[in-house]
């Protein structure tokens with residue numbers, strides 16, 4: 653199988669790339685950190701291919717991906733997280749997060765949708781933060797909620813491929829290292845990679861894990877909004 657993964661230089665994306673490579677697949681590994689991509693190519697010289705570009709720049713994206721032909725699976729995983737202080741709202745921070753997380757996905761979609769084989773698969777990395785409004789996640793959560801909507805519309809428009817939305821809970825990576833609040837039921841990247849690969853194999857449209865955590869969020873999301881806000885405020889009082 654030919655798999656393309658953005659954000660393959662660290663965290664969840666790197667683990668996915670390693671696991672697909674170990675399973676004998678060809679992997680197109682994307683990111684900005686050239687030396688991290690080189691390490692993957694050195695380990696798997698026959699089957700790992702390096703694509704170094706910034707997803708937020710359309711011309712870089714299209715240029716770097718132009719020579720790739722038919723793909724079986726595309727995982728648009730690259731993303732960033734910065735938190736907002738709502739009382740001193742920083743519009744530039746908001747734009748930065750949106751540009752990488754949302755526009756970055758749109759740029760990759762332009763470059764890659766025509767290359768995905770019939771019956772192939774496309775997965776967009778969201779977050780379980782799209783299920784509920786979380787304080788300080790005004791930028792990150794909004795970007796992921798937009799990705800969830802985007803995935804759901806693509807599920808209707810691209811009937812020739814399987815489109816999945818991925819919503820992890822907390823995963824131990826450099827992205828969550830910065831968090832100064834409790835991260836209940838945090839899992840490691842191996843668990844995240846296994847959960848994603850298994851669900852993609854089964855053509856699941858929504859992939860969320862660890863389920864104990866994500867099902868609690870989903871249950872809270874069914875409650876009246878005022879009660880959701882009280883519960884979230886209480887749970888995150890630290």
Ligand SMILES: NC(=O)c1ccc[n+]([C@@H]2O[C@H](COP(=O)([O-])OP(=O)(O)OC[C@H]3O[C@@H](n4cnc5c(N)ncnc54)[C@H](OP(=O)(O)O)[C@@H]3O)[C@@H](O)[C@H]2O)c1
Nearest residue numbers: 659661662663664683684685706707730731822823825827
């Ligand atoms: N960790 C969690 O708890 C968690 C939970 C829910 C969702 N997620 C999502 O999972 C995805 C991966 O996150 P992670 O936790 O594995 O974090 P990570 O270790 O920081 O990895 C982020 C990846 O995205 C790439 N990236 C970031 N900005 C980019 C840009 N402008 N252009 C190209 N690549 C870019 C990075 O590569 P370079 O730096 O080389 O460019 C890196 O490979 C993100 O979309 C994140 O929102 C994570």
